[in-house]
Each structure stands twice: as structure tokens, then as C-alpha cells.
Amino acid sequence: MSVLTRPVERAAAPAPPAPSKRRKRNRGYGFVIGALAPALVLHVIFVVSPYAQAFYLSLTDWNGVAGKANFVGFDNFERLAGDSLFLDAIKNNLLLLLLMPAATIAIGLFLATMIQRGGSDGRSGVRGARFYEIVFFFPQLLSVAIVAVLWGFAYNPNNGLINGVLRAIGLDGLARSWLAEPSLALFAVMAVMVWSGVGFYMVLFSAAIDGIPREIYEAALIDGASGWTTFWRITLPLLRDNVQVAFVYLGMVALDAFALVQIMTVGPGGPDGATEVMGLSLYRTAFEYGKFGYASAMGVALFFGTLVFALVALRGNKNRTELA
Amino acid sequence: MTSHDISRRSVLRAAAVLGLAAPGLAACVTAGNNGGQSSSSGDKSATNPFGVKADAPLEVVVFKGAYGDDYVIAAEGVYKKQFGGAVIDHKGIQKVGDTLRPRFVAGSPPDVVNNTGAGRLDIAALNQSQQLENLDELLDAPSWDDPDVKLRDTLLPGVVEDGTYDGSFVRFNYAYTAWGLWYSKPLFEKNGWMWPQTWQEMLELCEDIKKTGIAPWTYQGKFPEYMTDPLLVMAVRGGGMDLLKSIDNLQPNAWRHESVKAAAEAIAELSGKGYLMQGSEALSHTEAQAAWCQGKAAIIPSGSWLEAEQKSVTPAGFDMVMGAVPSLGGSRLKNNAIHAASSEAYLVPSQGKNVQGGLEFLRMLFSRNAMKDFAKSVGTLPSVKGATDGITMSPALSSVSEAVRKAGDDTINYRHRIWYPTLTKAVDDSVAELVTRRITPAEWVDRVQKAADDLAKDTSIKKYERK
């Protein structure tokens, strides 16, 4: 935990002296229990218990409408290992995880730097910075479902926005069936994720850069450092924490991607599994095929994937974030 | 594989092992209520063959899609007239499965369910879990119009077979759907194009159409199953009902039959020769069909619901009609054989509060008057004989009706698509690849055969047999 001295109220068990018997009977405990109970009860019913039950269901063949389920051991997991569609889903989620956060962070950092340090003196913000920030942030305010409906139309090969723009500027040769070509479809989905994520991280990075003392940049400029050098030597190292947090959040988005794929893509999940993601496999298996046991096994697989990712991403950052 | 009930205790134990046991865990999800019949009944009589209690409320849940739910509301009027005290709770909804699945688990389903549309319930799973009422009693009851004729004898062929799961008739289909290739009659007449009987003629026709600047074909690329249909029809015409059976029964090498490959080659040829509208592979059904209605493409595969679906965007004088899929050489069925099946499933849940009322309501819904209303208002063939007699039909409906008549007993209906959703998805996914020529017909056959073999080996999936 942090080095900050922990302020403690005059209550149940004030630190540092060990709690006395008398204090324990003090009504502070009543308050603690009363204050925590509502949140805890809800949390246990709707979060802890479903998560725990998922592990059990993953070992059954429950079909969702029967009153009983058969215990099948690890059969579901063995089937998962041979389920080519689910393996495609894992592959696609990993590809998203590899590229999407990096692209979003790169563009976000670039834009934030431009806005904060792009002024004519290399120190202050560019003119119109506020306007750009406002516009860039728009997609963050939209539901992912709305973003998906919108981009589904935009990708229409014949009267959609993308091909329309390409044709209007004479690049007819680049017009494609974006969501129907296996080599493009996942990138088309990824582009929407980047589109909707950049603004948020731009604002985040922008605020962080704003917090860097101006004198540091001034000193660097007097030493003759270029904009590029100040970015690498000053901005990026000082934003390390922010970038890492961004990576964790974006990584979790990349491991999900359900709504976009479900609403937007061919099939959905296609063509030929090219945009299948684990969440979609799970949703289809549970709510279309009624194989709730098998679907739960997919959930467990997804859980361990997320866990491994989070551990790797947060490694070495133990002292910086509250959570690690 | 050991089998035992999940009890509250066993879930709690599992949770405790995970170190997460807590009071709220008692809300175990699988402890469904499989309690017995709670249905209340009244006295049976000739006019009330199931003994409906007149004042028992009735809950009807209907998929409100292309067919709307007006015809159901009309039948509810008849029910209310018959049973003065009955209150009917009518719900017209879109995602039937999402709405009703929990109610089935909880043991409090509605009394009548129209189970269709995207996200419908899995009827086989419901039946396996004894959630559905066997409707034999209804089939053998007198029809609403004529007490001397059993309801069973008023139906079109295939309706009882389509609704039978594991030997019990649980699914009563209201509509009769035929599949084929659709075109605008005036457009063809204007250009002097004739509907082709053979695939060779189809290719020649496509060449002619292409010259006019119209794309010969389009298809609903986002949902490739639309293209699977003409492929399978051509395959089964060549291989006959034996091929259909061997495919449905997942027999080894069923898909390697030469007529399957020939059909795949024919479909691949369409894009090979540039007869498909550009971009079709990425269009949703709505988008492709709209493009077709605007005259950007001449031919589109679809089923007999198409006219209703396109109602609001079809230009006046478009007069869509359905033609049968042309034949490759060496057909073992009539050249007019088409894919046809009953659809629009009606179910009576066995745990409903008013099962008798549900049966009686279906007896009214399957009356000739109700069927005629349905045919007139939605332009679709109902599943009873002669329902379209004496009514004025749109060109679309009469072309469908004519196609069904010409096909006679040679109607093709594949069961594997209903039984095995994972095989269906594998077939459709690879059809998309075939149509876009990313795989060859030979590769397509390999892929589909492999999917069928994998399914046959998978012991966790229940297998059915077509006799």
C-alpha cells in the first residue's frame, strides 16, 4: 500500500495502539457493519456468487431449461481445446490485444503532445486546443452499441461512408468490402475500437502532460532539444504510469470486443470466423445453442486469459497503483 | 460421465472450495422448479373438447416479425367470445428466447408461444427437458370448422413430421414456407427474359442480364445461409432423397456425393463469371434485398416471406415472383422439386397455467377462417390445405402457391439444419468462402465433410435419425 499515513477516525480500533476491549464494544463496529452491509450483500449476490457458480457450471452439461444438470468433469474444457471456432476467437482476441492498445495509445499520445506542446514556442498549447479536445472526446460518450450500429452502416461497401469517401477523392481502387474480407474484417473492427478509444486517452495523457512543470520543457528547449527529443526524454518517461494504466484498460476492451462484433460483422463473427471473439462464442453457445455448461467453460477460459494479462501488465508496478 | 442433480448444497460446497462462500450463494441458478401440472381444467364437451375452464386467464406470446400479430389478435377475439370470462394477456415481442427462457426454467411459462425469429428457443432442448405439451390430443380433436374432420386431416403434408421431436408432436407450424429465386416479373417481361429451367440456361440468362448493366444476382452476404439453400436444392435434385437422408443422418462421405460437388461448382461459377453484384458479400439481408428492389440486381435467393419483408421498400409495379432453382443435368427428382417446409412454430408449454386453454386456442388459430385471414394479410401460405382457395393472391403468393403445387411430393426439407446448429454454422461459413471463391468447390466439400464427421464423433451432442 501507499506510504501515505493513513488517517484513522476515532472509531472501532484506532491505530496505532491495539484495540482495547472497551473500544471493541463501542458502537463504531455497529456503524462499520451497517455501512458495509448493503454494498456487501449486493456484491455477494450479483457478483461473487455468479462468478463462483460459473466455475461449477463449467463442469456440467446444463442446457438452461432443464431442472437439473449432469456433472461432466473437464469434458467441456477438452472440447474447448478442439473447438476450432473458439481457437479462432482466442487468436483474434490476442491479435486485438497485441495491436489495438498500442495503436490507440500511440495516436492518443501523439495528439495529446500536439495539443499541449504544439504551440508556436514549443511549450504552450496549440491554438484551438480546447476545440480539438472536445471533438476528439465525442466517441467516448457513445454507447458501444450505438458506435457499432453507426459503423456497420459506414462500412457498407456500396453506399457506406468509407467507400463513399474513397470514391469521392478518386481512390476507387481502395474501396473494399471491409467487413466481408477475412484479411480485413478484424482490422475494420479494430479501427472502430481505436476510433472510439483515442479521444479518451488523449484527454487523459493531455491532462498528465499539463501537469508536467513547464520549466522542465523550457530548460530542455534552451539546451537545444528538439520536440522529438523532449517527447522521448521528458514526456514519455513522466507518463509511464498513465500509459500503463491505459494499457490495462484497453487490454480488457480488446479481450471483450463483443458488442462491436455481434452488431457489426458478417455472420456475426465472420467471414469464416475472422472476427470471432471469445465473448461472442460464449454468448452464442449459451443463448442460441442453450449449452450453458459449455458456455461457462468458455467464460472460465476467458477469465484466466484476462487474469494472466492483468498480472503481466501490472507486474513491476506494485508500488504505484492501489490495486497491484 | 456421472450424473446427479445440482443441489443448492453442492453449489454451496463448490463455492466454499473456492473460498467464496457467502450467504447470497443460496440463489442457485439451476434449482429450477420442475413442479407438476398447476393447470386448472373445467368440464369436457363436444364444443369444448379439452375441458377449458371458461374464466381461466390465457397468456399468449407471439413473435412480432414480418407476419405481425394481427391474425393472432383476431383469433384471441374468437377465444374471448367462446369463453366469456377469459382475460387474455397478449404479448407481441421480438426476442422470444431471451424473454421466455427464464420463465421456462422457473416453471412459469405462458400458455401459448409462437417461437420464431432470431433468438428463438431451442425446441429440441425444451422437449428433452419435458417442457412441451404433446399436441397429439389437439391433432385428433375435431377441426374448428368441421366437427367431423380431425384437425390432423386438414394439414399440408410434412407439417406433422416437421413438428415431431423424439416421437412426440410438440411443435405446430402455422406457415408453409417455400424457398427459391426471386425476380421482378415486369423486369423479365420487358427484356424478354424467360425463367431458366437448367443451370446452363441460367448462365446464358445471366450473360444477357449483365449486358444491360444490371448485376444478374445478389445475395444476403452477411447471412450466407441464403446461398446455402440453392446449393443444397441442386445437390439433392441430383442425388435424390437418399442423398438427403445420408446427409441428415451424418453418414460418412455423404457430402462427397458427386452431385454435391457439382452444385458447389455451379454456385462458385456465379462469382467466377462476375454475375454477383459487387459488395454483396458484405450486405445484410435488408441491404441486399433493398438493392434488388431498386433494380440493381435481377435475382436473389430467399423464401416466401420476402414479399412481406420488403413491403415498405418495394416500388409499385415491381411484382416480385419466385422461380424454382434451375437443375443441373441428371436430376433424380422432379425438376420442379423445391425446398419447402412448415414454419412459424406454435408451442404449448406443459407447465403453463392453462394448458387446456392453450390447446383450444390453437384449435381456433388453425381454423380455415383464421388461416385465410393470415394468407390474405401477410401474403404467405398457411399450413392447412386449401387456405388460399378463392382468395385473390398477389403475384408473389400465387407464384409460391404454384411452385408448391408443381413440386407435389418432391419437396426437399433438410433436417440437419434444425438438429445441429453447429454443423449449420460450419456449412454456412464455408458457403460464404465458396461464393467469394476464397476456397474451391473441392475444398468446400472437404471442409463440410470434416465438420459433419467431427459432429458425428462428438458424443456430447444428441443425434437424431431421419427415416
Next chain:
Amino acid sequence: MKRFPLHLALGFWAMVTAFPLLWAVTSSFKSDTEILTSPWTVPEKPRWDNFGRAWNEASIGQYFLNSVIVVGGALFLTMLVGGIAAYTLARYRFPGNRFIYYLFVTSQFFPTFLALVPLFFTVEQMGLLGTKLGLILVYATFATPFTIFFLHAFFRTLPSAIAEAAFIDGCTHWGVFFRVMLPMARPGLVSVAIFNFLGLWNQYLLPLVLNPDPENYVLAQGLAALSTSQGYQSDWSGLFAGLTIAMLPVLLAYVCFQRYIQAGATAGAVK
């Protein structure tokens, strides 16, 4: 002119961001035929009836109201329940404090998909499936870990002196929380409320699974359903009008209160 490439880059991204939104708004004033045949032109004449149709026939009005009720209820609940839990965990020492804190905050990193199937049946068994109350409870519960995570840190930075004084004056624990600490925590509460509002307003997966009754659809869910059911109705202009109705109020509120909203939305990552 030296700054020109810079503005080109920024302007390019501004256009990439805004153009699809403008396109949707423009399309919402067109007829179906215009949308299909001339996606590029300005509407011949604005078709306000698209909005009427979306609002009434496509039930966007109902969905909007549902969203307001559900998100409003959940927001109030999570702020109250999460706020007081965060305060207690931050400023009281008692056995199990850390365990409870971690029990809450780690769940943020669990994929919702894992809980999806049992959650669906849990809500169903409580008779809350497809009800606004059920959605409010689940929304609030899913928002509470972050609320606690954020406010926990916030409460710990607040000075103790005033609280101490209040205790000496004979204030109860509840009194100190509601009369002293809560007002002091206002900036943090505003940030986390905005963050939660955006997150809940835009939920898709939870209502998709837990809220199957069309009468209770929330806005995002209703729009996605409308884009599916337009398969049966082919009402493009109505769909675009619905999209516009869903987007504009949030965007307008944002333009008016951008500083607060940006601060709130990024609350999770900057603390």
C-alpha cells in the same frame, strides 16, 4: 504557417471523429430512398417525421425514459451504498478491512462474461429478470467496486481535523459521514458520478441478457434491437433518427459541461 502540418494532423483526426456522427445526423433527416440512393447529399427537405416515428412507433421515447429511470436509480444507489462503504473502508480499522476492500475492487478486473450465465439465472430466480428494479440492482452492484475504489482513495486524502472536532462535539458516526465527510468529498463524488453515469447509460451486455422485455429496453439496447428488427421493417430513416436521439443529448450536455465531464470520465485512470 509553421503550424500548418500540425493543424492538418489534428484537423484530420477531428474530421475522422466528427464526420460519421454528422453523417448519421444528416441521414436522420432523409427519406429511406434518399439514404439508399444518395447517401452524400443534404436532405431534400428535412423529414421531422422520422423522429416522430422513431420516438413513438419505434419506442425510442419509451427506451429513453427507461434509461433515465434505470440509470438514475442505479446511480443513486451506487453512490449511497458505495460512498459509505468506501468511507468506512478508508477511515476505519477493523479486522477484515483489507479483505473486504479487495473483495470489491478486484472484481473490476473480472470479465463480465464469466458471470453472465449464472447472473442471468440468479436475477431470474429472484423474479427480477426484465424488471427495472432488477436492472437497477445489478447496475448499481456492478458500478460499486469502482465507486469504492475511487472514493476510497479520495476519503483517505481528506484531513481528519474536522471529523475529529465533530466527534468531540458529540456527532455520531453517521452524522460525521453525512454532515462532515460527504460535503468535503463533493469534487470526488461529482467525478465518480459522471463516470458511473456514462458507464451505465451506455451499457449493452447487461441489458441484452438481463432485460429481455421490449417494454423495458434501455436506449442502447433498443437501438441495437431496432437495427435488427429493421430487418423486418426496413425503416432506415427511423433508425438514424433513433441514433440521433440517442447521441445528441449526451453530446450537447458534454459540450456544455465538458470540463466536469472529461474529469469525471477519466476519473478511473487519473486518480
